[in-house]
Amino acid sequence: MTDPRILIMGAPGAGKGTQSARITETFDVEHVTTGDALRANKDMDISDLGLEYDTPREYMDQGELVPDEVVNTIVETALIEADGFVLDGYPRNMEQARELEEMTDLDVVLALDVSEDELVDRLTGRRVCEECGTNFHVDFDPPATDGVCDECGGELVQRDDDTEETVKDRLRVYHDNTEPVIEFYDEQDQLARIDGEQTPDEVWDDVKTTIEREATE
Incomplete structure (x- = not known):
């Protein structure tokens, strides 16, 4: 298998970042996210x-959403420059999905399935170090000392977008905009669903097996 082109999808908190990092290391592909791509190309003409x-940059400095036309252009540039990739965080809606079809042919489309109750628990339990940005979780990955970062001793805080009200709003937006994209790939018989409520290692075993199977067919 050479340079697979992988799309990974799932709700906030489903574990896309964790699994993308393992995909990147194991299959020697680029991890392409919209956030990283925007930051790397913020001065693009x-x-x-x-x-x-x-x-x-001008949209970002004004705190405005970057238009889909711009996101599409930046993602396409990142994919062209990558020798194989795992795409994470795009497409977020059907318009972007149609654009992606024009950009590239995907070898594997993964969806991490996690229940809403589990997602809320995961996201509301996250704590972030104010000093170094290290992530912890009150249940799954607690620090040695409550409220104190293991790495630098900084204070651990709950981000504003990790409160229960905000998390549920983020999930509502995901259900409205991105779930139709997952259904689209399912209807095209391109989708491989992964049980995202297993342990990270068990999820990885399924992800790795699926990529090895799908990317060589």
Whole structure:
């Protein structure tokens, strides 16, 4: 198997980042996320798109959502430059899914299935070090001393977007916008569903087996 092109999908808290890191290491592919791609290309000239601003940086500096046209262009650039990839966080809606079809042919489409109750528990239990950014979880990965970072001794806090109200709102947006994309790939018989409520190692075993099977067919 050479340079597989992998899409991994799932709700916030499903474990996409954890599994993407293992995919990147094992299969020697690029981890392409919209956030990283935007930061790497924030000064790209997008004046030919006829939008309000001429670079992604201007949208980001204003705290505005970067338009789909810009995200599509940046993701396409990242995929072209990658010798194999795992794409994480895109497409978020059907318009982006149709754009992705024009950009590349995918070898594997993975969906990590996790119940909403489990997602809320995972996300509301996350704690982040204010100093170094290390992540912990009150149940699954607690620090040695409550509220104190193991790495640097900084204070651990709950991010504003990890409160129960905010988490449920994020999941509602995901259900409305991104679940139809998963159903689209399922209807195209491209989707491989993975039980994301297993341990990370068990999820990885299923992910690895699926990629090895699907990318060689």
